Amino acid sequence: MISSRRLIIAHFWLAFAVFGLALLLGAWQMLVRSPLHNWLSDPEWYYRSLTAHGTVMAYALPTLVAMGFGYAITESTLDQPLVGKRWAWAGFGLIVVGAVMALIPVALGRASVLYTFYPPLIGSPFYYIGVVLVVVGSWIWVALMSVNLRVWKTRHPHAPIPLAMFANVAGSYLWAWTSLGAALELLFQIIPVALGWKSTLDAGLARILFSWTLHAIVYFWLIPTYIAYYTIVPRAIGGRVYSDTMARISFVLFLVVAMPIGIHHTFMDPQVGAGFKFIHSIFTAAVAVPTLLTVFTICASVEVAGRLRGGRGVFGWIGALPWKNPIMLAVAFSFVMLGFGGAGGLINMSYQLDTTVHNTQWITGHFHLIFGGAIVIMYFAIAYDLWPHLTGRNFSNDRLMRAQLWLWFIGMMVTTFPWHWVGILGMPRRMAFYDFSDPAISPQGIYVTFSAIGALILLASGLLFLFILATGQRTAPMEAGAYTFARAVHEPAAVPAPLNGYALWVTLMIALTITNYGFPIVRLASGYGTNVPAVYVGR
Amino acid sequence: MSADQIFSWKNRWFAGSVGITAGLLVASTLGGFIVLPYLYPNFEFRGAWDAICSAAGIARASSSANAIQPDYKISTVSLTSDMFMRPSPEAIGRGATLAQQCAICHGPTGISRADSPNLSGQYAAVIYKQLVDFKTGARVNAVMTPFAAPLSDQDMRDIAVYYAYLPRLPAYHPEQSAQPPNVVIYGAPMRGIAPCGSCHGTLDNKAGSPWLEGQAAAYIKAQLGAFASGARRNDSGGLMRNIARRMTPEEIDQAARYYSSRPSFMTTQ
Numbered sequence: 001m002i003s004s005r006r007l008i009i010a011h012f013w014l015a016f017a018v019f020g021l022a023l024l025l026g027a028w029q030m031l032v033r034s035p036l037h038n039w040l041s042d043p044e045w046y047y048r049s050l051t052a053h054g055t056v057m058a059y060a061l062p063t064l065v066a067m068g069f070g071y072a073i074t075e076s077t078l079d080q081p082l083v084g085k086r087w088a089w090a091g092f093g094l095i096v097v098g099a100v101m102a103l104i105p106v107a108l109g110r111a112s113v114l115y116t117f118y119p120p121l122i123g124s125p126f127y128y129i130g131v132v133l134v135v136v137g138s139w140i141w142v143a144l145m146s147v148n149l150r151v152w153k154t155r156h157p158h159a160p161i162p163l164a165m166f167a168n169v170a171g172s173y174l175w176a177w178t179s180l181g182a183a184l185e186l187l188f189q190i191i192p193v194a195l196g197w198k199s200t201l202d203a204g205l206a207r208i209l210f211s212w213t214l215h216a217i218v219y220f221w222l223i224p225t226y227i228a229y230y231t232i233v234p235r236a237i238g239g240r241v242y243s244d245t246m247a248r249i250s251f252v253l254f255l256v257v258a259m260p261i262g263i264h265h266t267f268m269d270p271q272v273g274a275g276f277k278f279i280h281s282i283f284t285a286a287v288a289v290p291t292l293l294t295v296f297t298i299c300a301s302v303e304v305a306g307r308l309r310g311g312r313g314v315f316g317w318i319g320a321l322p323w324k325n326p327i328m329l330a331v332a333f334s335f336v337m338l339g340f341g342g343a344g345g346l347i348n349m350s351y352q353l354d355t356t357v358h359n360t361q362w363i364t365g366h367f368h369l370i371f372g373g374a375i376v377i378m379y380f381a382i383a384y385d386l387w388p389h390l391t392g393r394n395f396s397n398d399r400l401m402r403a404q405l406w407l408w409f410i411g412m413m414v415t416t417f418p419w420h421w422v423g424i425l426g427m428p429r430r431m432a433f434y435d436f437s438d439p440a441i442s443p444q445g446i447y448v449t450f451s452a453i454g455a456l457i458l459l460a461s462g463l464l465f466l467f468i469l470a471t472g473q474r475t476a477p478m479e480a481g482a483y484t485f486a487r488a489v490h491e492p493a494a495v496p497a498p499l500n501g502y503a504l505w506v507t508l509m510i511a512l513t514i515t516n517y518g519f520p521i522v523r524l525a526s527g528y529g530t531n532v533p534a535v536y537v538g539r
Numbered sequence: 540m541s542a543d544q545i546f547s548w549k550n551r552w553f554a555g556s557v558g559i560t561a562g563l564l565v566a567s568t569l570g571g572f573i574v575l576p577y578l579y580p581n582f583e584f585r586g587a588w589d590a591i592c593s594a595a596g597i598a599r600a601s602s603s604a605n606a607i608q609p610d611y612k613i614s615t616v617s618l619t620s621d622m623f624m625r626p627s628p629e630a631i632g633r634g635a636t637l638a639q640q641c642a643i644c645h646g647p648t649g650i651s652r653a654d655s656p657n658l659s660g661q662y663a664a665v666i667y668k669q670l671v672d673f674k675t676g677a678r679v680n681a682v683m684t685p686f687a688a689p690l691s692d693q694d695m696r697d698i699a700v701y702y703a704y705l706p707r708l709p710a711y712h713p714e715q716s717a718q719p720p721n722v723v724i725y726g727a728p729m730r731g732i733a734p735c736g737s738c739h740g741t742l743d744n745k746a747g748s749p750w751l752e753g754q755a756a757a758y759i760k761a762q763l764g765a766f767a768s769g770a771r772r773n774d775s776g777g778l779m780r781n782i783a784r785r786m787t788p789e790e791i792d793q794a795a796r797y798y799s800s801r802p803s804f805m806t807t808q
Contacts, residue, residue, distance in 0.1 A: 043734075512564070
């Protein structure tokens with residue numbers, strides 16, 4: 001039973017309100033950079049907007065969704081009120097304060113450094129301190145997830161942890177460990193310079209520390225989506241989870257292999273040895289294992305639903321699926337985007353193939369397709385699924401929901417496919433301006449125009465999403481009943497101990513971090529003589 | 540099953556997961572540190588340890604042959620954004636006395652009537668760098684070189700902070716062009732030319748780059764020409780030489796006229 005409704009709905013509303021603003025900025029950026037619009041004549045406005053867009057989409061939206069969803073999972077699967085509710089509100093408060101503190105200097109143009117910080121660029125210290133507060137707020141959530149699970153375990157010493165909660169806590173541990181890299185970068189490299197205590201910093205070391213965070217953060221964003229795949233989708237469409245064990249193995253594998261792979265973001269960086277880049281490339285490939293396990297298990301779970309609904313034959317069950325159910329539609333779209341995005345990801349993670357797409361618009365297309373597409377569309381599904389349980393009101397606007405999901409899917413495809421294509425043609429990313437009057441790139445103008453139109457479709461879909469949620473708070477009151485999660489075909493009576501806890505997997509995660517990151521970090525940190533002067537922006 | 544039982548080789552979950560992880564790590568390490576280095580066609584290693592060090596990113600001893608030395612003096616000045624941030628009043632006063640010798644060309648108030656650069660309100664780092672370069676011979680000018688030769692490092696710092704202390708006075712600017720030319724505001728990305736305004740003001744300022752508003756068009760044009768021809772070579776990393784070489788004569792003309800016609804008080808400190 002969900003009792004902390006206000007807490008959870010506050011997280012979701014803040015997440016989606018800032019998401020709406022950042023979406024508006026994103027669409028504006030696509031428009032002013034395309035041939036549809038004369039350029040602003042000042043790149044600073046573009047980078048200012050881009051910093052806000054990235055900061056909100058990468059840090060605020062997914063963290064708040066993971067937290068809000070995490071609290072909902074805790075109360076509904078463990079069937080106990082949240083322990084430490086005041087702390088949860090304190091964490092939320094820190095995020096609000098941090099977000100405001102970070103976004104004011106960004107809005108004033110004092111921190112146009114992009115969400116990835118890009119040292120030696122140095123902006124206002126308030127920006128970085130604000131981001132740190134957001135992260136610290138989320139660490140409170142991590143601690144609460146652990147504490148709540150522990151309380152439940154003492155009451156149920158031998159029972160299997162419910163799957164959704166097991167995955168949720170795995171995600172929180174992953175976040176705790178992966179956010180440490182950026183925290184170290186901010187606390188020891190960037191903030192001392194931003195406050196004026198130092199005037200030089202090691203940009204190479206800072207990039208390596210950020211890569212510690214930057215890839216595993218993607219799996220932290222992904223965990224709520226995967227939880228929805230495994231525990232919401234089968235229940236919502238009348239099926240069952242094909243294998244509870246496979247699900248647990250997928251989540252613990254993400255814990256292990258999400259961390260030691262981030263250096264694939266720095267394949268072109270000279271300060272890291274080629275040997276470490278190769279190791280990280282191989283471990284990135286290992287991420288395919290939990291991903292494919294999930295694709296298989298979810299397809300099988302959906303097939304169970306199709307056959308229960310009377311579907312026959314090799315493909316007949318697909319037609320029998322409840323396609324009018326928004327959750328069904330969302331998971332189908334999510335899988336299509338995950339498929340294309342994953343295929344593109346295989347190119348990025350390959351040490352050799354990456355050279356052809358590195359720092360091009362291909363990369364921008366890739367992470368928008370995976371994160372903005374496959375992941376965020378399931379955030380919509382989570383919100384739709386949870387909303388009546390949070391508001392206690394009737395919520396049955398399926399037609400609008402389907403329209404919204406269709407628009408998001410179409411918009412994301414129209415935005416990201418041309419992006420991939422111009423990336424292959426060599427268009428660099430992070431540029432405020434393209435001179436489409438130049439004959440060498442004028443033929444690419446048409447694809448950039450398509451992308452910009454896609455962004456406008458996404459904006460329309462995002463606004464429709466907010467409209468649907470807002471109207472869902474004004475309908476007639478209704479008792480939605482207990483919030484439940486999908487049951488497995490073979491419900492676990494007893495789970496092997498390693499799959500009912502995290503000790504083994506967290507140990508492997510930390511061990512691999514040490515083997516794969518230890519030497520490069522220690523070497524750069526031990527006075528290698530690679531410090532460079534800071535470049536202050538917005539002064 | 541307690542923690543002790545999980546972390547035991549008898550537990551097949553432990554043995555399997557640790558074994559697979561370690562196996563993957565060993566295989567990828569062998570691949571990255573032994574196999575791949577030997578596949579590089581252009582590298583010769585003195586042994587396996589040499590290959591491993593190379594793959595670990597440890598800098599290898601550079602070639603024993605002498606590095607190519609340019610046949611001209613290069614600038615030795617290094618600048619950071621926080622140089623000259625809080626100058627002392629004494630330094631400014633000393634600079635004012637020393638600057639009297641500059642007035643004949645640069646004007647008693649730092650505003651030139653001889654197509655020499657206007658110095659009042661110019662960034663201290665800019666003036667300091669040019670003085671040092673004149674003194675060391677990295678930049679050569681028949682008039683300036685003899686003036687810079689007797690100055691000490693402290694003299695040059697003081698002159699720099701004195702001029703930076705002066706207000707930016709509006710110079711004579713005969714025309715106001717409404718729209719900045721493309722090269723100032725867009726640059727020419729396809730030719731690798733960053734917008735002038737991204738370093739020299741209008742859009743942003745970078746350490747060591749002078750603001751140009753109100754400077755004489757003849758001076759700006761002459762310097763761009765000197766960078767393009769290689770007659771002036773004290774720009775760090777050949778930054779301005781690479782840009783000026785790729786600019787068309789029309790663009791040089793437009794940029795010079797645009798900046799000379801801008802009132803200097805429009806710039807932001």
